[in-house]
Amino acid sequence: MIFPSDTYKRMTSSPGGMKFIHEVIARSIKLKNEGKEIVDCGLGESSHGLLAKVIEAGMEALKKDEFYYVRPTQGLVELRAEISRQISKEFQLSVDSENVIVTPGAELGIDLVFKSILNPGDEVVIFDPFFIPFATIAITYGARPVFVDTFENGFLPSLKLMKKKISKKTKIIILNSPNNPTGRVFNKKLVEEITFFAKERKIYLLSDETYCFFDFEKIFFSPFNIYPEGTIVVRSFSKQYSMMGYKVGYIVSSTKIANYIKALQIPGWAAPRISSLMALAALKSSNPQSVIENYESKRDNLYKGLNEFGLVDYLPEGAFYFYLKCPSGNSLNFALELADKGLLVIPAFSTKNTHVRLSYGAIEKEQIPKILDAIESVL
Amino acid sequence: MIFPSDTYKRMTSSPGGMKFIHEVIARSIKLKNEGKEIVDCGLGESSHGLLAKVIEAGMEALKKDEFYYVRPTQGLVELRAEISRQISKEFQLSVDSENVIVTPGAELGIDLVFKSILNPGDEVVIFDPFFIPFATIAITYGARPVFVDTFENGFLPSLKLMKKKISKKTKIIILNSPNNPTGRVFNKKLVEEITFFAKERKIYLLSDETYCFFDFEKIFFSPFNIYPEGTIVVRSFSKQYSMMGYKVGYIVSSTKIANYIKALQIPGWAAPRISSLMALAALKSSNPQSVIENYESKRDNLYKGLNEFGLVDYLPEGAFYFYLKCPSGNSLNFALELADKGLLVIPAFSTKNTHVRLSYGAIEKEQIPKILDAIESVL
Structure with missing residues (x-):
């Protein structure tokens, strides 16, 4: 009886790889549930947490019952x-x-x-x-x-x-x-x-x-x-x-x-x-300088490894992503292989299916060797 | 140069009185800024505030930096x-x-x-x-x-x-x-x-x-x-x-x-x-019985007065609204008159322009006489 709307049909066939995202995330959740450790370079999240003043403002709002x-x-x-x-x-x-x-x-x-x-x-x-x-x-x-x-x-x-x-x-x-x-x-x-x-x-x-x-x-x-x-x-x-x-x-x-x-x-x-x-x-308030330096340092460390693998040939000047060329030319397969090795990245973000996005926003510096190991193991 | 979308044109000509709402709220803000006290029976808001356990959960989330x-x-x-x-x-x-x-x-x-x-x-x-x-x-x-x-x-x-x-x-x-x-x-x-x-x-x-x-x-x-x-x-x-x-x-x-x-x-x-x-x-958690009794009591008190004025002829069994017939038959005018008397209500909510909605969700019992006085003064 259900009859999805034309909007539904348009949106779910939208280019960019939304379907791939669901497939890769589902795989990573399955692996996690099986006890595997997954380094999450999937979602676009930053990791430095809330500023003290921001938490305080939230507490204040709750105390005042806003x-x-x-x-x-x-x-x-x-x-x-x-x-x-x-x-x-x-x-x-x-x-x-x-x-x-x-x-x-x-x-x-x-x-x-x-x-x-x-x-x-x-x-x-x-x-x-x-x-x-x-x-x-x-x-x-x-x-x-x-x-x-x-x-x-x-x-x-x-x-x-x-x-x-x-x-x-x-x-x-x-x-x-x-x-x-x-x-x-x-x-x-x-x-x-x-x-x-x-x-x-x-x-x-x-x-x-x-x-x-x-x-x-x-x-x-x-x-x-x-x-x-x-x-x-x-x-x-x-x-x-x-x-x-x-x-x-x-x-x-x-x-x-x-x-x-x-x-x-x-x-x-x-x-x-x-x-x-x-x-x-x-x-x-304003973010202390150390916040941005921390992301920059993660970028530099990752760039060194990823560039050696030949997956990226430019140093990203901003945001917290690397857009990596997949050796096989198939980003969904590459991402699924990486998930099996304990690394979540997102395929596509493009009309082409040749690259994956690696988000280093939410990872700790200590996880960088694990990321590089996972990638090396599938090359 | 701006060329609003067809969606814009459709939405802004939507029936129900959205434009009236803006007009009445603008009037009430103007009056407030001029120092007038306004009893706010406009928005659909409840007034009993957050449960202690709910505030606690919010505090906890902030403490854990979620x-x-x-x-x-x-x-x-x-x-x-x-x-x-x-x-x-x-x-x-x-x-x-x-x-x-x-x-x-x-x-x-x-x-x-x-x-x-x-x-x-x-x-x-x-x-x-x-x-x-x-x-x-x-x-x-x-x-x-x-x-x-x-x-x-x-x-x-x-x-x-x-x-x-x-x-x-x-x-x-x-x-x-x-x-x-x-x-x-x-x-x-x-x-x-x-x-x-x-x-x-x-x-x-x-x-x-x-x-x-x-x-x-x-x-x-x-x-x-x-x-x-x-x-x-x-x-x-x-x-x-x-x-x-x-x-x-x-x-x-x-x-x-x-x-x-x-x-x-x-x-x-x-x-x-x-x-x-x-x-x-x-x-x-669950809301204590007294919460709902408080709304019921506000309803009963308001009903008595509004029914005497002949503006409503049934006791609303739920929600926290009265839908009042405007004596003049013009809800926008009635709402603007009431705003001038210190009471904010919302006109229309209908393809017709004959009624106003009075929300008693966010008012205190002590304000009920003021509400009735304001209405009486424009009848």
Whole structure:
């Protein structure tokens, strides 16, 4: 009797490898249940834990029995004010708190943005490899992801290749730097070129800046700096402040765009209250320098081994991922083999099936030799 | 340059009075900022606060620095096991934890259900008056809300009127009992009639049971009892456990339906981790009898006054709302007048514009005279 929706059919056949993820994770859970130790380089999680001030803010909220909904739906007034203050400072632009919309995580923020902009038949330009939900959510709203290959360009966007994929139907170009899954950070010149092009053509830019804190070489540059009227910035508290379990992110955009998005944010789309209060405390504190140095050091140690194996030929400038070429050319098989050896990585993140993503966000330095051993054993 | 989506246009023209809500709330905020005291009978919030054990579970999660994502996406294994245990007992049916999907609030649960089932052109039968997001979310996915009037029937569904609205395109019938905004609870016979009809015609039932705890006369009956293969139950921790700010709800359905829904639940649709741990503690505790008695007593006191004014002619058996007939016949004007007198209520919740919803969930008994005074002053 069940008759899944067309949306269901579109979403479950979305490119990027969502099905592979389920298969590999199921295998790793099975192995764990059989008593095998698995080093988890699967999910995109950071490991440095909550700041003391953030835990304190959470405790305070519980002590005060803060049980009501966040209101207004677009976020606590104080939180949006603090975000707008910091964004204004960072971008040297005056960003009002009315231009900030707090969401229950960045992924639902992207959903809200696409819902307010995309029509069936619209095209969304995505650089391949890519964070899978970009394609899945665009498809939800009937739009078509148009992929620009970056495999031959060291996983950096090529303006020339991109221009070939632009049509009258192009509504959004997605920038995701520092990049998930490649760890690449797009330099200022590159971002400028894409942004000026988008501006000229009146195409929106969705700039997913979830990993902007993880920018080891200080390369990160946001298109919002030069195209605030058409750029929609999405950020998250999850990675920088290790607040994955608290589900709070935000959107920054022009007044015009923000008003459209707000009108669609029904109450269910509000962020949790305790998370909002913790996010405010996070913004008022700041991560110590040692946090980022720890990730950088994990990166350097892993790079040495992975480069020797010939699986990666560039040093990722940001995020906390390595995107590894599979010797067999089949990423699902490679990932399943690695799971059997005690290492969880995620295949694909691409229309191609040639690479796996290794996340070092949540691992300890002591686990690096185990990771390299597991990989070596299947080469 | 902005070009809002068709989804935007559909959602913002959704029936039920969403625009009115914004207008009335804006007025009340303006008045508050001018120093006026406003009794807030607007949002659907309960006021009894968190249980001690629930606060403790939250503190514990913070102390243990529980910062990771919930995994799997469909919810913490222990929480789903406890829900399935309690639901199995309540319904005298064996419900497996795989049939339970935890969501970041019930409203996003409804979104997920509609996304997995509805196609453009499908019809969703909704008894009018209604919880506005039912229509808004159905419209998001291109479906058409088909309203069955209950105004002439004391706000109880009429099977006869409903049958007239059923077509080959009817995909879902929505039951919401105890009802928001009317406070009515549908008796067993009525629920059975609708359910047997739906079962025979192979139409899904979405049973929104958010208020099942607020059932003063012990009338509540769930269609899941007799039609588990086609009923999708949505519940929330928000009202019963006063966990509005924590954003956690759940869906119970058949294995077949649950598998469809799970396949669409991308990671962004997971509930917050701290809220999930608090929800588990809530389920293992139980609300003291005095909680529900307090709401019942507020209902009784308000009913006396409102009935004398001639604004309501039935005693709501559940939820924490009164649905009041506006003497002028214009609910927006009535609500704006009341706001000026210091009382926030919400207009419409219907295709008609004749009633307002008064929520007594979050008010104290001491405020009741003020509420009645404000109303009397505009009659």
